[in-house]
Amino acid sequence: MAGEVLDMQADESFWDSLVFDGIDDVDVEAVTAAFGTVDVMARGRAAGAACPDCGRFSNRVHDSYVGRLKDLPLGGQSVVIRLTVRRFLCGAGDCPRRTFAEPFGH
Numbered sequence: 294m295a296g297e298v299l300d301m302q303a304d305e306s307f308w309d310s311l312v313f314d315g316i317d318d319v320d321v322e323a324v325t326a327a328f329g330t331v332d333v334m335a336r337g338r339a340a341g342a343a344c345p346d347c348g349r350f351s352n353r354v355h356d357s358y359v360g361r362l363k364d365l366p367l368g369g370q371s372v373v374i375r376l377t378v379r380r381f382l383c384g385a386g387d388c389p390r391r392t393f394a395e396p397f398g399h
């Protein structure tokens with residue numbers, strides 16, 4: 294059984310299809326397993342995003358945070374999906390919004 298788990302971890306497209314089905318712009322960065330829990334780290338693939346208020350594109354990263362996207366029970370292990378979400382700066386002087394979070398389609 295342990296061998297099966299290792300095979301799954303090596304196959305990032307497996308995680309892409311399982312976890313991020315319907316979310317297009319995500320790269321799996323790392324998969325680690327410890328103490329019966331599998332951690333999947335992922336982040337957005339896009340260079341930037343459009344400001345939701347003014348629509349201008351920004352690729353200036355202000356900061357980022359790690360959100361816990363979902364937990365999946367899989368093969369007797371618990372799988373925790375963590376998604377790094379970047380916050381971009383909107384540089385437009387006439388826009389009331391200063392920062393906005395990277396959008397992910399669902």
Ligand SMILES: [Zn+2]
Pocket residue numbers: 344345346347348349383384385388389390
């Ligand atoms: Zn804006």
